Amino acid sequence: MSLQIMIADDHPLFRKALRETMAELANDIRFIECDSVGTLLAALELHLDPDLLLLDLHMPQASGFAALAHLRGSRPTLPVVVVSALDDDETIQSALAYGAQGFISKSADASSMAADVARVLDGDICTPHGYRARTSARPGSDDLQIAQRIGHLTDQQFRVLGMLCAGLPNKQIAHAMDVSEATVKAHMTAILRKLGVANRTHAVLVAGKLAATRQTAVAPDDDL
Secondary structure: OEEEEEEEOOOHHHHHHHHHHHHHHOOEEEEEEEOOHHHHHHHHHHOOOOOEEEEOOOOOOOOOOHHHHHHHHHOOOOOEEEEEOOOOHHHHHHHHHOOOOEEEEOOOOHHHHHHHHHHHHOOOOEOOOOOOOOHHHOOOHHHHHHHHHHHOOOHHHHHHHHHHHOOOOHHHHHHHHOOOHHHHHHHHHHHHHHHOOOOHHHHHHHHHOOOOOOOOOOOOOOOO
16 A cells, blocks of 8 residues: 655654654555745645645744645645644644545644544544633634635745735835736735735734634735
8 A cells, every 4th residue: 555645844853753653544645745834835736646635823924723724725635643742732623624535633642643643544433632622712714714725825825815914015015926016916816806805904814813822913005
């Protein structure tokens, strides 16, 4: 049996631990490692059919559940398991509501992690021991609509949104993406239209509703 597993986490030691933990799942496993949303989306462009993605909520430009929402909209057949140190019942329930096939706590032992991933690969859903779904912890319909809109963004548009939420102005976004400021403004116009908002500040506030910690940056005052 051969597998292709993507690990998206900005901590190299934890990526190494996950590789070692997952090594027992198959004789032939190819690991693809990413340390940011940008490198994750670039890797997905090259590797079109991974068997599983292990996704950290707090990578650079992830904006909490926004990255998960984008992946669910752009790649609905890709199994995604959220792996996070933030493992309260509300966070777990939100991850599942936004489309994750499972949730693994970073505090779990290696054997439990491997068993949970095996369940997801078999088509099941995994949650940490002791997790209890609560009606009051479910994301509201407004948040689910925002997730759906974020899922309609292209990869480049989502990268721009992530850097916007990180507080970068157009000039820095253009430099990071190696494109012109005019291209960034064109992406920004499309983002505002797809999110149904009037300006970049509102875009940050809307995306911030999916932040796992409910904290957002203030958008710089560019024209777009």
